[in-house]
Each structure stands twice: as C-alpha cells, then as structure tokens.
Amino acid sequence: MAGDLVLITGGTGLIGIKIIQLALKAGYSVRAAVRSQAKADAVLATPTVKAINPGPKLTFVIVPDILADNAYDEAVKGVKYVIHTASPVIKGEGFTPDQYETELIAPALKGTTAILTAAYKTSGIKRIVITSSEVAIIPWEEFIAKEVDTVFDDTYKIPFPAGPYSHQFEAYSASKVRALKATEDFVKEKKPEWDIINIMPSFVVGDNEMVTDPKLVSDGTVSAAFAQILGGDSGWGAVPSTSVHVEDVARLHVEALNPKIEGNQNFLAVSEGARGTRWEEAIDIVNRNYPKAVKKGILPNNGVASTKRTKVDASRTEKAFRFKFQSYEAQVKSVVEQYLGLIGEEAA
Template identity: 90%
Template sequence: MAGELVLVTGGTGLIGIKIIQLALKAGYSVRAAVRSQEKANGVLATPTVKALNPGSRLTFIIVPDILADNAYDEAVKGVKFIIHTASPVIKGEGFTPDQWETHLIAPALKGTTSILDAAYKTSGIERIVITSSEVAIIPWEEFIAKEVDTVFDDQYQIPFPAGPYSHVFEAYSASKVRALIATKEFVKEKKPEWDVINIMPSFVVGDNEMITDPNLVADGTVGAAMAQVLGGDSGWGAVPSTSVHVADVARLHVEALNPKIEGNQSFLAVSEGERGTRWEEAIDIVNRNYPQAVKKGVLPNNGTASTKRTKVDASRTEQVFGFKFQGYEEQVKSVVDQYLGLVGEQAA
C-alpha cells in the first residue's frame, strides 16, 4: 500500500475530499484531478490535509473539461488505482427539463466512459472504484414516487429508463443507471486487465471541509437533514428513508482498493437497515445534543421534513467490509458541529 498511487476524480466534492483525506491517512499517494489550481488550493487548505502534511504524496493534475475527448489520458498514466467520483449532481435550483439530457445524463455517461477508455489505453492499473448510486438499481417509481414492500439489495437490476422524465431527480437517476450499464458492458466486451467496483450511496450526509461558508452547509443531499435544522424545508417533499454518513462512503471507496475485496461487483451504502432514516428526527437529535445553540436561536431547529418509506438492505456491504454504517444521529451531528464551528459557536 505504501506509496501506491491513486487517481481521484471529483476530489473537491462532498465525497471526494473525504476520499483524498482517508487515502492519504491509509498510506496511499494521491493524484487529484481538479478543474483549476484554485480547486487544488482549496483541497490543500482543508484542516485535515494540512494536518497530514502529505508533501509529495499529494499532487494535482488540471483537467478543465472532464467531458472533452481523452480528458483523462494524461491523468491515468502511472497510477495503480483510480477512484472516479466526478459526476453531475443536483444543486440549488437544479436544471430545466430541456437540460436534463445534456447536463445530467450525457455528462454522467461520458465522464464514466472517458475514465474507462483512458484506463484501457494504459497499463499497470489494477482496479477502478466508481461512485454510483442506489438509484442505479432501484426503479424511480418505487424509489420516490410510491411506497412498495420490496426490499432492494445490491443484486437488484433495472433497465435504462428511456424517459421522458417527470422530475429532475428522475433524470439524475437515469444518468446513474446508464453509467452503471455502460461500465458493465465495457468490462464484458473489452475484458480489461483491471476490474471495477461500484459504490452505491444513498443520500449522503456529513461534514465537508471544502465548505467555509455556513450558508452552504445544507447544500445538496445534506439539505435533506439540515434544512429543517436551519429553519427551512429541503424543498424535495417526502424524501426516501435512505441515508449514509459521508465518512463511511469515503471509507468504502478507499478500502475497496484492497485486493481481498473481489472485483466486478457493487456495494450499497445505506445506514439504519430496513427501518431506514426518518428525516424529521433531526429536530429531536439537535434538541438533545445542542440545547444551548437551539435556545440561543443559532439553530432555529423548527423547519419541516418528511419521509417516504423505502426499504434498502446494505447488510452485505457491512459484512464484506467488516464495519457498521454510522446512524442518522452521527450524520446530523457531524454537519451541525461543522456549522457551529463556522459561525463561531460552541457545539453544545
């Protein structure tokens, strides 16, 4: 492990920055593909990376357009492993319906096939770990549109939903399905010297050291938990009852590099078992753990959230990797601790 070089794409995102930090802690050398030097400086400025003082074990390669032809050809040279997390995500107002295909589905597919093509053209690579999603194997209508009794596990498969799509999240789901199918087809047809592991997170919640503005703490999937704590509403309506701590997702990616984990398979990352997450319970979690911050109004803790039951079984992941996912309470606390730190309040 010592010194083995890992290429990490999407390293400035919620999951990616944690992967870089954990990979360095585990003894790997990391080459992070970033869009600009400014992004690289942001990674270097995170408290965890500064404390690790990685020196030459952390390097960067600028890939300004990950959708350009041959975008990753230089980035993959000399690496032993690739962790590919770069993919479009839904933020803020998201995209308009006419952008769903061009801004979500096509980029997710092109980004994935681009990294696979680049790896195929070089030698010495042993494994690629890809950030997929639970929505790559759970039908949209059963994931968010209606409640069913099906218990979904990592052996579940669905065809690519061709559309038209009724919601931006449905299009996002389609992007993950298409990328997963393309990956499996690539491995089957090309038979590369490396194998692939897909990590399939649910709604990822946790602290993000790339964020230094407290107003952005509830960005993305973190908002499903934190919007209510800050007195608002995620705007998503009833959210499926599946969440996972960002630290656990990053841990899976790094530990998946271990050759003892058999390749060419997928692993779900979902906490709380079949009961799942109850998003509205964040209010009680915060009241119990941060009474002074609530009393002072630093944490309004009076917003709204609702949960849509979705049963997902990720127990095989816990068995294979040998650890139990942190629950919703730890997920919420990690974000609240960060928020309080950013606004200069004690976490009490």
C-alpha cells in the same frame, strides 16, 4: 497496497474530499484530478489535509472538461488504482427539463466512459472504484413515488429509464442507471486487465471541509437533513428513508482498493438497517445534543421534513467491509458541528 499511486477524480466534492483525506491517511499516494489550480489550492487548504501535511504524496492534474475527448489520458498514466467520483450532482435550484440531458445524463455517461477508455489505453492499473448510486439499481417510481414492500439489495437490476423525465432527480437517477450500464458493457466487451467496484450510496449526509461559507452547508443531499434544522424545507418533499454518513462512503471507496475485496461487484451504502432513516428525527437529535444553540435561536430547529419508506438492504456491504454504517444521528451531528464551527459558536 499503501504507498501505491491512486488517481481520484471529483476530489473537491462532498465525497471526493473525504476520499482524498482517507486515502492519504491510509498511506496511499494521491493524484487528484481537479478542474483548476484554484480547486487544487482549496483542497490543500482544508484543515485535515493541512494536518496530514502530505507533501509530494498529494499531487494534482488539471482536467478542466471531463466531456473533452481523451480527458483523462494523461491523468491515468503511472497509477495503480483509480477512484472515479466525478459526476454531476443536484445543487441549489437545480436544472430545468431542457438541461436534463446536457447537464446530468451526458456528463455522467461521458465522464465514466472517458475514465474507462483512458485506463484501457494504459497499463498497470489493477482496479477502478466508481461512485455510483442506489438509484442506479432501484426503479425511480418505487424509490421516490410510491411505497412498495420490495427490499432492494445490490443484486437488483433495472433497464435504462427513457425520458421524458418528470423531475430533475428522475433525470439524475437515469444518469446513474446509464453510467452503470455503460460500465458493465465496457467490461464485458473489452475484458480489461483491471476490475471494477461500484459503490452505491444513498442520500449522503455529513461535514464537508470544502465548504467555508455557512450558507452553503445545507446543499445537495445534506439539505434533506439540515434544512429543517435551519427552520426551512429541503424542497425534496417526502425523502426516501435511506441515508449514509459521508465518511462511511469515503471509507468504502478507499478500502475497496484492497485486493481482499473481490472485484466486479456492487456495494450499497445505506445506514440504519431495516428501519431506515427517519429524516424528521433530526429535530429531536438537535434538541438533545445542542440545546444552547437552539435556545439562542442559532439553530431554529423548527423546519419541515418527511420520510417516504424505501426498503434497502446494505448488510452485505457491512459484512464484506467489516464495519457498521454510522447512524443518522452521527450524520446530523457532523453537519451541525461544522455549521456551528463556521459561525463561531460552540457545539453545545
């Protein structure tokens, strides 16, 4: 219920900062786990948090190393809910094969088990919401490498894919599979007093108030849509036809705290229904909505993107949460408008 204290991990990430903002707007008290005081200050400096002016309803706990033993033991004390979104993501130049296990898989697994173990040792927690991923339940080859007619939904399950991994994204996918399996095993073995909901986003696209340098706007999964607008190539190759607005992902996390949503479920977060996202359509979206910026060369809008068809059905999520995912056009526009704002240009 509104007013209850919720611990949010990973609050300085693309999804996490939106969760903090929406949780505060919904009336929750928030304790954000961050790696340093500088990260806490950055959260407080975001325009939305400043506008909310949360005062004592937003506090912070410093967790410098999520791989440390008992990392979250203090952080969970006194909270009613936990939203765990802290996990490694692929950014910039990414990781080399010798880093896959240490930088992607181990942190994802240890971070998840650490929050579960800490919650198990305390009392009063009612629900834990975890940021998983669609790749936790979709086989790597069928997701990224080959087109199949299978329509994946949130009941799909796959075994942990053992290495070696051919690509850092394959290792990232393995990290999500392994974390999900560890979560399911924990609940089955320990039978905790709380339940779990896994939110499984696709490629997350949207504005990020933690980013204040326009050069960093097109980072992570956002680049799949935005790199082409800046005249480049995301480096992802043909991207699966699944995307979701970051605001919708955050909304799912916060609304999943409502006990009316039955626990111990997985919910996919994928927009555009059966048709899916066509990444290259960002060029047309920008031409139609920001012609002045394109004409001036501020948005070159002549880069390259391609789409690999992947069928994912998230209709059960929309039905359970009673809202429709925002379109790819809305996703693109939110990033473009943030970028234009950061460089001091009008969104026209």
